[in-house]
Amino acid sequence: MRLLWLGVLSRRFQHVPLRDTCRQASRGAKANKAGWEEKVENSVKWRQLEHKGPYFTPAYEPLPDGVHFFYDGKPVKLSVAAEEVATLYGKMLHLECATKEVFQRNFFRDWRKEMTAEERKLITHLDKCDFVEIHKHFMEKTEARRTLPREKKQKLKEEAEKLQQEFGYCILDGHREKIGNFKTEPPGLFRGRGDHPKMGMLKRRVMPEDVVINCSRDSKIPKPPAGHQWKEVRSDNTVMWLAAWMENIQNTFKYIILNPSSKLKGEMDWHKYEVARRLRGVVNKIRAQYQADWKSPEMKKRQLAVALYFIDKLALRTGNEKEEGETADTVGCCSLRVEHVRLHGKADGQEHVVELDFLGKDSIRYNNRVTVEKLVFQNLQHFMEDKDPGDNLFDALTTASLNKHLQSLMEGLTARVFRTYNASVTLQEQLRVLTRGLPDYPVQKEMVESGIALWFLPLPQWDIVQPTQEAEDSLTSKVLAYNRANRAVAILCNHQRAIPKTFEKSMQKLQQKIETKKAQVTEAQVELEKLKADLRTRGGSKSKSFLRKQQRLLKLEEQLARLHKKATDKEENKQVALGTAKLNYLDPRISIAWCKRFGVPIEKIYHKTQRERFAWAFNRADKDFEF
DNA sequence: TTGTGTACTTAGCAGTTTTAAA
DNA sequence: TTTAAAACTGCTAAGTACACAA
Known part of the structure; x- marks a missing residue:
């Protein structure tokens, strides 16, 4: 398929006059071509786009009376604007980035810009500022939210769902599609990664006046919040974004875009x-x-x-x-x-x-x-x-x-295609190597297809058959093999993560368990040896109790092997992030084909949102699919 | 040819929810 | 029932790539 990216239309973002902007890419040029191909060739992304615009971060709520900011040991009542920025810093007091000199310098400079002249005159040194009460206040708030009774939590969840329903969907070419990020980013202190020279700078609140709306001309144009106006409303069907604004730290655009589960993203x-x-x-x-x-x-x-x-x-x-x-x-x-x-x-x-x-x-x-x-x-x-x-x-x-x-x-x-190519080829090869020789998992056809059917059909009802221990182990081995293949790719692409904070502790616990299990195995072995010796001297057939002990030993040994496997897996994985490769580099059709071939339920490999993301792939891969 | 602007993908982290273990 | 661990999700930073102007 040819990708032309015609660029017929100027892509300049700014300096476009209000209202009369309309850049619907040519409709008739390739009328003989249908669907996606036509869209790609014309770089047309949609014919119809309707949405409610972004949901804006709620206004700042001033601190309650009992929470104070201190300067030079004395309480100071700050103006609302200065207080808001102070709380952004106060919230972050416990984080490592807030202790860095660059962060503090950038924050203090930007904070002072928000102060009144009087405040600026008074507050001249960050090290004389005391945010401890503010920090404590927000910590308590977080804790209170965590320990909220079940019903209250449920209510909050329902409210979030209501918001999602109202702002979180758009209509694209007649389909209701989920939006990826329908909320504007709240104001905050910029946290770059690594040694970022701009860390600590104030990322300001996004206002409707900053936002450009993109939707079809004949759709219901989203209404800005009362008393506000959009920066611009345009209709550019060569792009995928629904709304955009310029962010003030790096002067780059932020976009409201579709969720990965959408048809367009899938294509x-x-x-x-x-x-x-x-x-x-x-x-x-x-x-x-x-x-x-x-x-x-x-x-x-x-x-x-x-x-x-x-x-x-x-x-x-x-x-x-x-x-x-x-x-x-x-x-x-x-x-x-x-x-x-x-x-x-x-x-x-x-x-x-x-x-x-x-x-x-x-x-x-x-x-x-x-x-x-x-x-x-x-x-x-x-x-x-x-x-x-x-x-x-x-x-x-x-x-x-x-x-x-x-x-x-x-x-x-382009250069990045090599990363995609090598990642996917590596997965396919590793799966071939690692799954070779594993016993097949005896599953019903319905089971194999269950995850796949989840997509398009209501979940079929069938009798759940508890798999035997052997089958369960075989399945575990396969999933482990898949994760190993996934890991090979993550290592190739250098997808690292910070070692989880609780790693050492939980590893120690696991080792402890292994030791306990080992002791149990030894004990069972000794007992069995005794019975064997008895049997040799006394003769006769194996007693019921002998068989029971034998069974028990076998079970303990299996459990020990499983614990060892788990520990190895945990250790190998502690610094490797598997998700990035899975989401961005591995052709999902390889995984789907492998699942079908080896009878692994797809939900063992992809969880719900991942299955939604890869919806496009489910009917494009049978068990013989080759990348 | 180089620089700038735009739009999209790729990335790790932290917070939240679910599940497993005690 | 409580606690710990694992799984999952949302967030947003940081890349790639390409068009267009100078």
């Missing part, structure tokens, strides 16, 4: 994986070419070939250039600097070892040692010659030129 997702599947057909040719290019006399070509090799082999991100000082210092492939690379002629008994050590997206550290081909190694040596640590490794390369090259190799090919 985009499907398209993404189809592009990755097309790469499969040409990847060998591309690999052969970049390998040949390692010998090119042209420096630019060699840099491109080595960069592409990294992107392919190590699943690095492309690494767009970033504005210095505006964000944390993170890099990807094209923005790697000399200081991120170490070359070892020999290391760990291997030749030509490259060590990469840098902060990637979200300031997650990428630290990896890999053996590379001699030519790659020599090229890297050359690229690093006569450069300072802070110089770009691939100085002759930009992400745009890299992608332009990729476009010439395959239509629609």
